[in-house]
Amino acid sequence: MDQSQRKSELLKKYMGNTCTRGEFDELFEMLRQADNFDDFDLAFKNHWDKASQVATPKAANLGGIRQNVVMRLWSMRRGRVRVKYATAILLICGAALFLFNRYQKPEAPVYQTAQTSAAKTKVVLLADGTRVTLNANSSLRYPDNFNADKREVYLTGEAYFEVFHDAEKPFVIHSGKLLTHVLGTTFTVSAYPQAASPLNVTVLTGKVAVKHQQANALAVLTRGESATMSYGKTRFELTKLKNPEDAIAWIDDKLIFENTDLKQVAAVLSNKYGVSIIINDKKLADQRITAIFQGQSLQGILKAVTKITHTNYTTVNNNTYTISTNKQ
Structure with missing residues (x-):
């Protein structure tokens, strides 16, 4: 031609x-x-x-x-x-x-997916300058460019968000039934798919609105505030943290448990190391511990936890662990 x-x-x-x-x-x-x-x-x-x-x-x-x-x-x-x-x-x-x-109708965005494996973290820099740090066994689906009237990403697992401020384009995180809406701030979102893992949003700076779409529960959080929705519940449990930065201790390979029940400890360890940790006694699952672990293996942490709680653990193929009050 x-x-x-x-x-x-x-x-x-x-x-x-x-x-x-x-x-x-x-x-x-x-x-x-x-x-x-x-x-x-x-x-x-x-x-x-x-x-x-x-x-x-x-x-x-x-x-x-x-x-x-x-x-x-x-x-x-x-x-x-x-x-x-x-x-x-x-x-x-x-x-x-x-x-x-x-x-002109905006072109459909092209999405990328970032993933992490057991005991690994990853930093993802988005097109608008937002920085996302993924925790272990997590994934983030995000567009190459934000060309609509809002910035939307999709999270499975846990991540720390440092959102670039843009008053004209709200930042929205879809994570299962949890919807997190911000303009520019720093916060964590934890939304692992396992039923034992509660949904959680913790704010380090700024203000965040979080909604559970199925329960139709809504919470607006500021610095140091945390909203948690446990499986089967219909309302957020709101708490105030003395040290909000503890919520991102995992970035430095540190785990902080402060008066945390063993059921939640098991969920955190399961998500971090990509294993299944079972507590076969409800009374034991409700027992609480306070401890800090950094740079330790799963086996090292389990040894310390069982020593604190006077229990034992057994393993099958290093993939399924059972914590029990009965000595094996």
């Missing part, structure tokens, strides 16, 4: 409101550099003949705006107003480019 045919084809697509963004940019550049507009004459004439037979679309419609633009240009062309015509077509195309950007 020669240059003349390409010009005519692009203009025809433009006037028919079927050109892509790339084709529109190509046409605009051709018009900007053109010494004359003879190559566009046939396309203009054909459109003029068709447009004269139909009613003028409403001005609020982008296709209608383009038709009115073309009809005026062709009228000017027929009058041989060469200089004004050349100037007008550039100005109108510039306006059309603005309208194209304003009214």
Whole structure:
């Protein structure tokens, strides 16, 4: 296809409101550099003949705006107003480019997925400057670019978010039944799929709104506040942390348990190390401990926990662990 045919084809697509963004940019550049507009004459004439037979679309419609633009240009062309015509077509195309950007339906975003394995963390930098640190056995689905009126990502597991502030584009995290909505702040979200793992949001700075969509529960949190929804519950349990930074101790491979029941300890260890930890006694599961572990193996932590609680643990293929009051 020669240059003349390409010009005519692009203009025809433009006037028919079927050109892509790339084709529109190509046409605009051709018009900007053109010494004359003879190559566009046939396309203009054909459109003029068709447009004269139909009613003028409403001005609020982008296709209608383009038709009115073309009809005026062709009228000017027929009058041989060469200089004004050349100037007008550039100005109108510039306006059309603005309208194209304003009214064109955004292209579907392209998503990427970041994942972590057992006992590993990963930092993900999003297109808007937001920094996300994934905890072990977690995944984050996010777009290459945020081109809508809000920034949305999808989390499974746990992550620490340092959200870049943008008042015009709220940041929304989908994590199972949990919906977290912010403008710019730092906080953690824990939403592992296992039933034993409670849903949790803890705020380090700023303000966060969190909603459980099934229970229709809503909480607004500020620094140091934490909202937890345990399995089978319909309300958030709200707590105030003395040291909010403890919520991200896992970034430094540190686990902090402060008056935490063994059921929750087992859930945290299971998620971190990608194993199954079973407590076969309800009374034992409710027993609470306070301890800090850093840089230790799972076996080392279990030895310490069972020593504190005067229990024992057994393992099957280093994948399933059982904590029991009965000595084996």
